[in-house]
Each structure stands twice: as C-alpha cells, then as structure tokens.
Ligand code: SAH
C-alpha cells in the first residue's frame with residue numbers, strides 16, 4: 156500500500172480541501188503516513204495570503220527536496236493558493252515537484268497518481284468544488300461545509316480572487332444533503348464556508364435561487380444538528396435577514412465574524428471594500444439591536460499603503476466603539492498581482508509595527524472586558540477533548556466561539572452546561588454543572 160503525508164497551511168477552506176484530498180487519496184488506496192520520511196507521496200496544501208505564509212512554505216519544501224533526492228521514486232505535490240499563484244514558475248523554481256494544482260482542480264491529483272505520467276504536471280483551471288470528493292473528516296463532531304468557491308470582490312490587497320477564481324455557489328439541495336449526511340453521522344456543529352457567504356446563491360439559476368438567510372433556515376431545520384457557524388460574511392452584503400437568523404434560528408450561534416479591514420472610509424475606498432465606516436457601524440448597530448449578546452469578531456489590516464495617522468485613529472475609534480470579542484490583526488503585506496502592491500505610499504516597517512502594537516493593545520483590552528460578561532453564567536459547551544494546558548481538564552467551545560477549559564466528566568462531542576468562573580481575553584475557565592447532567 157502506498158502512503159501519503161499532507162501538510163496544510165492557510166484558512167478553513169484549505170483545511171477542508173485537505174479533508175477532501177485525504178478522502179480522495181484513501182479512496183485510491185493510499186494510507187496516511189505519520190511523517191514525511193515514511194511517505195511515498197509528500198503533499199502540501201498551501202496558502203499565499205501574506206508574505207509570511209510564502210516564507211514558511213519554502214522552508215518545508217527544502218526538506219521535501221532532500222527526501223526526494225534520497226528516494227527519487229517519491230512524489231512531491233503542491234496544491235492550494237500558493238501553488239495557483241505560482242503556476243507560471245513553480246516547476247522552474249522547484250524542479251523536484253512532480254505535480255502542482257490549484258484549489259479548483261484538487262480532483263486532478265488522483266488522476267495524476269493513477270496515470271503512468273512521468274513528467275511534472277500542473278492543473279490550474281477553476282473547475283469547481285472539492286465538495287464532490289470523498290472526505291476524511293478531521294473532527295468527529297464538527298464539520299466544514301463548502302457553500303461556494305471563489306470570490307467576486309476585488310479587494311485591492313487580496314490575492315484570493317486570483318487563486319480561487321470567480322464565485323460559484325453550490326446548489327442548496329447538495330449542501331442540505333451533505334449536512335443531513337453529516338448530522339446522521341453524529342456531527343453536532345457545521346461551519347458553512349465561503350469567501351463571502353452573504354452573496355451566496357446570487358449566481359444560481361432562476362428557480363434555484365436561494366439566499367444565504369434561506370439556506371441558514373433550511374440547515375437549521377435539519378434534525379440532530381445543534382450548531383451552525385459560517386465564515387465570512389462581507390459587511391457590504393450582510394442583511395437584516397441574516398442577522399435576524401441569529402436571534403430566531405435555534406442552531407445559529409451567537410457569533411458574527413464581520414471583517415472590518417480598516418475604520419477609515421478613505422482607506423476602505425482604496426481597499427475597494429465598497430462600504431464605509433458609517434455603513435459598517437450601522438451593521439454592528441443592527442446586530443446589537445437584534446442579537447444583543449452576540450459575539451462580534453473581526454479582521455483588521457494595519458499599514459495599508461497611504462494609511463495616515465488620522466486614518467489609523469479612525470480604525471482605533473471603530474475598535475473602541477464596537478468593542479470586539481476578539482480580532483485577527485494583520486500587517487499589510489504586498490501580494491503579487493494585486494493593485495495595492497503597486498500603490499504609492501507603502502509604509503515603513505516601524506510605523507506598521509507601532510500601529511499594530513497599539514491596535515493589539517486595544518483589541519486585547521476589549522476582549523478581556525467583554526469576556527467578563529460570561530463569568531457567573533452557565534453556558535452550553537460542545538466538548539472537544541482534553542484541555543491543552545491541563546490534561547486533567549476538558550476543553551470545549553461556547554456558542555459565542557469562546558474556548559473554555561473546565562473540570563468535568565463529559566465526553567467529546569457532548570453538549571453540556573458549564574458554569575463560567577473566570578475569563579481572559581482568549582479563554583474562559585469553569586466547572587461542569589454535574590447536577591444539571593443528572594437532573
Ligand atoms: N474572504 C474573507 C477573508 C479572506 S482572507 C473576507 O473577506 O472576510 C482573511 C484575512 O486576511 C482578510 O480578512 C484580511 O484581513 C487578511 N488579508 C488578506 N490579504 C492581506 C494582505 N495582503 N495583507 C495583510 N492581510 C491580508
């Protein structure tokens with residue numbers, strides 16, 4: 156039997172694509188190897204969102220090259236966004252690579268492996284969904300579900316539209332059938348994936364059109380499923396019906412990840428985000444109004460070309476107003492082929508660093524403050540396994556997407572009630588309500 160080793164970089168889309176790659180490989184007789192040395196096929200599912208992601212990969216490729224030299228029969232494969240973005244150069248720069256493919260042609264990997272092709276092959280068309288491939292789920296009780304591929308936005312800093320192509324929605328019937336299968340298989344929580352979930356369905360043919368809010372409602376109706384999450388909504392497209400779903404549909408969790416990117420309307424325009432500060436804050440006001448306890452999280456970029464001190468202060472102001480439950484913060488990274496990489500006014504590193512430090516300070520302060528509202532409350536927790544810091548304890552996640560470490564007896568995959576005793580910016584601590592379990 157042949158064996159493979161797969162390393163995954165990047166976002167949830169890639170994690171999910173990797174589950175499909177594994178399922179596909181196992182369906183053609185490959186078994187997972189514990190390390191690269193022991194693998195006949197060494198695979199990377201790559202990301203290119205920021206420069207750091209590129210640099211990390213190149214280090215790993217060095218090891219793959221060495222292993223290939225030791226045993227030339229080994230096959231080296233590179234999939235994912237970085238591979239797609241390097242399609243012109245990949246074989247020239249890394250001649251030890253046998254097969255390279257983008258996120259749109261994951262299925263071609265199996266074709267390559269089962270052919271007698273001896274020459275390097277590249278597959279970079281945008282053909283469709285990995286959702287059609289068998290899946291080897293990484294987590295028993297939680298699952299990713301792809302609802303669309305690609306992105307029709309043109310955010311000037313972002314490489315994704317070029318690596319994942321135009322947006323294509325998956326027919327809702329297919330999505331629901333998949334979620335039903337997952338729920339029947341014991342999955343309690345699904346995360347619906349798309350680059351811009353709120354534009355879901357617009358491209359579907361007349362008669363088959365389904366809005367994202369309608370999709371949420373149909374998924375919510377599926378028996379056995381307890382929690383629905385999704386990522387990401389775009390502030391330009393999120394409507395009241397979707398926000399309302401968080402209040403009205405039992406399984407839709409009290410958490411919305413609403414990427415801000417910048418609080419300055421001027422910078423947002425240069426980013427081509429097509430909303431301004433006012434509209435963003437208006438969306439947040441609707442969330443606070445309809446789902447008062449909802450956790451709101453975000454993505455923010457600092458140091459976009461031309462970002463002035465005043466622009467940055469506007470970002471800080473939005474952070475002060477919204478009081479995020481948590482935020483991913485990124486230093487702008489120029490990406491090949493994007494408009495923003497060519498803009499004048501690229502900022503020196505120390506300026507970006509200083510802004511980042513201030514932003515992270517504010518984000519952490521609010522995250523800590525906001526988390527205190529959970530202390531003293533009893534919350535529903537989906538148990539994930541033993542705590543990472545103290546194996547005598549359990550780890551789980553609340554509906555607000557907070558990780559919680561707690562003393563208790565519940566098994567992974569169970570939903571249980573946990574009394575929250577303390578909170579930091581990132582995690583909660585608590586004790587399982589054993590009496591509640593008995594009663
Ligand atoms: N489609 C999703 C996000 C995809 S990328 C959305 O629009 O919400 C995840 C995050 O990476 C983005 O939200 C953005 O904050 C960050 N990002 C993307 N390109 C970047 C770049 N060139 N430099 C720094 N951060 C970037």
Ligand code: SF4
Pocket residue numbers: 306307308309310313314315316350351389
């Ligand atoms: Fe990138 Fe913007 Fe599309 Fe998100 S919405 S993937 S940031 S282009």
Ligand code: F3S
Pocket residue numbers: 164165166167168169201202203204235236237314315318319
């Ligand atoms: Fe995801 Fe990275 Fe591609 S963040 S969409 S794997 S560039």
